[in-house]
Amino acid sequence: MQLFFSAASPYVRKVMVTAHEKGLADRIELLPSAASPVKRDKTIVARNPSGKVPTLLLEDGRALYDSRVICAYIDAQTEEPRLLPASAGERFAVLTVEALADSILDAALLARYETVMRPKELLWTAWYEGQIEKVDSGLDALCEQWMPLLSGPVNTGSIAAACALGYLDFRFPDKDWRRGRGALANWFGSFSERKSMRETMPHG
Helix, strand or coil: CEEEECCCCHHHHHHHHHHHHHCCHHHCEEEECCCCCCCCCHHHHCCCCCCCCCEEECCCCCEECCHHHHHHHHHCCCCCCCCCCCCHHHHHHHHHHHHHHHHHHHHHHHHHHHHHCCCHHHCCHHHHHHHHHHHHHHHHHHHHHCHHHHCCCCCHHHHHHHHHHHHHHHHCCCCCCCCCCHHHHHHHHHHCCCHHHHCCCCCC
16 A cells, blocks of 8 residues: 655544554555645645545555545454444444544644745634634533543544644644643543554654
C-alpha cells in the first residue's frame, strides 16, 4: 500500500496510528505530497478528486479516501485487534466519536487557514471565533458523553480523538483546552504514551 501524506496532517496521523495499532505500518509506503487548500497537488488529484491527504493507493490500483474509509480498510486487514467493533451498538458509538473528533479537526483546520493563509487585512474574526466555538463544544461533548468509550479498548474513535487533541497542542499551543476538562486531559496524557502515538508525532 502507498499513502499520500503530510507529516503535519492530523488525518494522516489517524491513518498511521491505526496502522501501527494493527501492526501494518511497515506495509505502507509514504508518498510525499504538496497538498494545499489553495494550490492542489495534481499527482493526488489524479487519484483523488479532492486532492487531499490522506489518499491510500492499493496494490490493485484502487484509491481510498478519506481518513475514515482508510482507517476502516486497515482495520479490516486483520482480525485483531479490532478497532471497529462488530456489534452494531458499539460500532456506531465508535463511529460517532470518530465523526465528532473529525468535526473538531475540521473546525480547527478552518481556524488555522483563516489566520495563516488569508491575507491579514482580510481576516474574518467572526469566522475564526465560530470555528473555535465548534472546537470547544466538541471537546465538551467528548468530556461529558464519551469518556467511558475513550477509556475502553483502543478503537478508531479514541484514535481520532487523540489525534484531534494532538493537533490542538501542535497548532494551537496557546489554547488551554485542558482547563475544566481534567478527565479528557488525563486520558490524552495516557493515550499519548502509546507507541503508535509516539511514532507519529506531527512536525513541519
